[in-house]
Amino acid sequence: MRERRKILITGAGGFTGQHACNYFNEKGYDVIAVTRKSPLSTKNVEMEACDLTDQKAVINLINLTKPHFLLHLAGQNHVGTSWHNPTSSFKANVLSSLHLIEAVRYAAPNCKIVIVGSALECNLGDLVSLTNPYSLEKTLQVLIAKAWVHLYGLNIVIVKPSNLIGPGPANGVCSIFARKIVHMEKNKLDKVLEINNLYAQRDYIDVRDAVRAYELALLKGHSGEVYEIASGISRSLEEVIHVMKSLTVIDFEVKSDGQHQVEKPFNISIDKIAALGWKPTISFKTSINDILMYYRKRE
CATH class of the missing domain: 3.40.50.720 (NAD(P)-binding Rossmann-like Domain)
Incomplete structure (x- = not known):
């Protein structure tokens, strides 16, 4: 055996x-x-x-x-x-x-x-x-x-x-925003979300997709090689908030400190890990919904 x-x-x-x-x-x-x-x-x-x-x-x-x-x-x-x-x-x-x-x-x-x-x-x-x-x-x-x-x-x-997101005790920006939104859903407080720069760019990948990539790296990865793992899509925080707003029943205000500096998208290539048979399977919206549901169960 x-x-x-x-x-x-x-x-x-x-x-x-x-x-x-x-x-x-x-x-x-x-x-x-x-x-x-x-x-x-x-x-x-x-x-x-x-x-x-x-x-x-x-x-x-x-x-x-x-x-x-x-x-x-x-x-x-x-x-x-x-x-x-x-x-x-x-x-x-x-x-x-x-x-x-x-x-x-x-x-x-x-x-x-x-x-x-x-x-x-x-x-x-x-x-x-x-x-x-x-x-x-x-x-x-x-x-x-x-x-x-x-x-x-x-x-x-x-x-x-790249930036890992998904349900669980994370400290990334998506989890921070989700916690605040869920708190606003449950409490009759000022429904305001404060953000420094709405145009900050990040590539987000679901942690569950990343773990699958780690297994492929263990099984098929070549020693000494570097495998980048990402969605291949750069999103601004404004886009992140737009998706979150579509997944909650509350209407909250977004306040920015006025720093509207547009960042360049990250240059990440997933060609190497894709050649091992990997591709992301969990959509960004699904990831965000799962994060919100995780905190709703704990609020």
């Missing part, structure tokens, strides 16, 4: 991590969910607590679990936090990744790793364009992954998603 595929998912308690645990569990993988503290409620998932900034703890984790696949979702993903505490943020994003990669090299060298990069990565040859510590951290994380492919022959793939 063929051995069941064992996948270790770091950051399992987060927004993407919870979706990933559910998805891979339903697909028949043996899922090992790694969190720092909080246990998950997902059934049939093995739980492991580990501080990924602790090298010995990470080595013990990989020695104990011997995964076939590693999906590394853990990290500090708030730009503001990287400004206020760059050392802690660096440890969470860069050092933890290095600890995991090194532990796999020694204890599970045949394990295939997917590292989740960011659209905010910078060009190290042009530090004038560097805008925040988080951008530097994600760039170094990916650089280390690529270097360990080249230097040690490890099987590491990098995925770079």
